[in-house]
Amino acid sequence: MALNDHNMKRLLFIFFSIVFSHSLLAQQKPVEIFYEKSEEGFVFFGRNIEQVPYMVQINFKNLQNLSSDSGDKTFIRTVQPNASKQKLLEIKKQSEEKGTSFDFNFLYTIGDPSLKVDSDFPYLLPYKHGKRVRVGQGNNGSGTHRGINAIDFNLEIGDSIYAARDGVVIEVKEDSDTSGNAPKYEPYGNFIKVYHEDGTLGSYVHLVKKGSLVKKGDRIRKGELIGISGNTGYSSGPHLHFMVAQNRDFQNFTLPIKFLNYENKLFIPLESKGYYAYHPGKPDFKVEDKFQESEFEGKIEPSSLNNKIEFDSKEYGDYILIYVDNGMKTEMSGVLKLQLKNLISTKKLPYKFSVPAKTRMYLLALSPDDNGASFGYQLSGEFK
Structure with missing residues (x-):
């Protein structure tokens, strides 16, 4: 498709927008590239309706009797936020004796290529x-x-x-x-x-x-x-x-x-x-990151159950703490069995225990063997 001084045909604009993961294409085009005729040739402008900058790549083909000062046919420019008519570049006539024509298209995406990413932010x-x-x-x-x-x-x-x-x-x-x-x-x-x-x-x-x-x-x-x-x-x-x-x-x-x-x-x-999560300026909070098993062993608390016994767990830092909760009226003995995936137990398994009547008691802790991999466990037990 060509443009000349006497018969300007409709331009074909090729719009391109990077689509991020989990995104849909925006319906409204945020950036437009347009031009005006000047005494020396054509001046190209950008319009940006958004509050953030957009990078554009303008590509020229079939330049007839026209060129840029640099001689390039591809240009990268940044259209600033809320720009209504920002000058981007100019192509000039090579000879006043001849007619002119050109094709162009452009791509755009959010960003400013002059900005440096702060990798330590x-x-x-x-x-x-x-x-x-x-x-x-x-x-x-x-x-x-x-x-x-x-x-x-x-x-x-x-x-x-x-x-x-x-x-x-x-x-x-x-x-x-x-x-x-x-x-x-x-x-x-x-x-x-x-x-x-x-x-x-x-x-x-x-x-x-x-x-x-x-x-x-x-x-x-x-x-x-x-x-x-x-x-x-x-x-x-x-x-x-x-x-x-x-x-x-x-x-x-x-x-x-x-x-x-x-x-x-x-x-x-x-x-x-x-x-x-730590947000500077907010109040201090209790941190449970440093696990010491001696702080949990031997400590008991009243059972919340009635006439039944079961295992339960809670997280403490990167550890999973396993408890037995005895809601029975008599002392109970048992064996805790665990199938582990990428977890290490602080006690030898299977683990034998005795728990007083109406008491919740700590048994052992599990921690990831490899912090960069997923983990899991299956728990079962026997009581008598």
Whole structure:
């Protein structure tokens, strides 16, 4: 398709937008490229209706009697937020004696190629200050995270989501209540997407229906309550999928970001480990990270059961503590049997015990053998 001075045909615009994981294509085009005729040739401008910058690649073909000062036919430019008519480039006539014509198309995506990613930025864990949550899947995880950097936090449906970093909300989806453990359910995941000042984009995914507390265009602060966690989209169970990505050369690259812990140190979360959210400026909280078995052995408490006996458990840091709760009126003896996957017991198994009447008592603890892998256990026992 050609353009000339006397017969300007309709331009073919090729629009391209990077589509992030768990996203749908936006219906409204945020960026337009247009031109005006000048005395020397043609001047090209950009229009951006969004509050974040967009990178554009403008490609020229079949330049007839026209050229740029550099002689290039491909140009990368940044269209600034809310720009109505930003000059991007100019192509000039080579000869006043001849006519001119050209074809062009362009690509665009969110970001500014001049920005440098802050690889040591201290992200906040995106859940309530003082709350400890285990990582279900980490960077390049064993399940759906193969080849990508993303963290799945084991939040329950209804848990609060907090902003991990300041930014501008660029997209919200919250109309779905559909989920399933198959890729076909990916488009149904609710999410909030946030643009950060270094050009990266954070995605908070699997929110409940109507679970966003922010809207497109809102400027949010780190530690601000922004949403409600759920189980929508491609998901095997309730959790929050959090991911930070950067657009480079019109490709989407996920980043292994670092989080701030309660000791003001940076860390990269590991699969199966639990972490306390620390939001600076909030009150101190009790940390249960350093397990000492001697603090639990020999301690007993009243049973909450009536005429039955059973095992129960609780998490303490990265440990799983196993208890026996005897609601019977007599002392009971028993044997605890465990089948372990990537877990180590603090006591030799099977474990024999005696528990007084109407008493709940600590038995042993389990800890991950490899903190970067998933774990599990099956528990059974005999009583007499």
